[in-house]
Amino acid sequence: MAEAQQQQAQFAIEKIYVKDVSLESPNAPQIFLEREQPQLEFSFANKAQAIGNDFHEVALTATVTAKVGEKTLFLVEATQAGIFLIKGVPASDMEPIYSVTCPTILQPYLRESISDLTVRAGFPPVFLAPMNFDALYRQQQQQQAGQSAETSH
Secondary structure (H helix, E strand, C coil), X not given: CHHHHHHCCEEEEEEEEEEEEEXXXXXXXXXXXXXXXXXXXXXXXXXXXXXXXXXXXXXXXXXXXXXXXXXEEEEEEEEEEEEEEEECCCHHHHHHHHHHHXXXXXXXXXXXXXXXXXXXXXXXXXXXXXXXXXXXXXXXXHHHHHHHHHHHC
């Protein structure tokens, strides 16, 4: 009975924290006089690593750049990270946890960090749209499968 319990997969959130944050407003204060609607550009990155004793760090980074023409209003980048206890999960099953489960947990915190930073910089809040990490992961898997098929021909 004890052996069966040991083999059962475990997942727990140990810590959620802001790992890195950067805010630039290179054209302030003049940029605050602009009346045009800025163009926003978004990019995301996800990084995961085992840190020992069944603990894993997953870090989700968002970069938001706001421009009016060629002038940058602001560039904000935040990395929201978490330490997760992941035990009893085969190595082959870790990728979906790193790419879907953990980022889904981290994204609301990242959204809040980005919004808070833009407001503190004197701009209206930027609200990142919720992301479907499961769909993104499946799309990435399909692209990789397609690339593998092309290389084998």
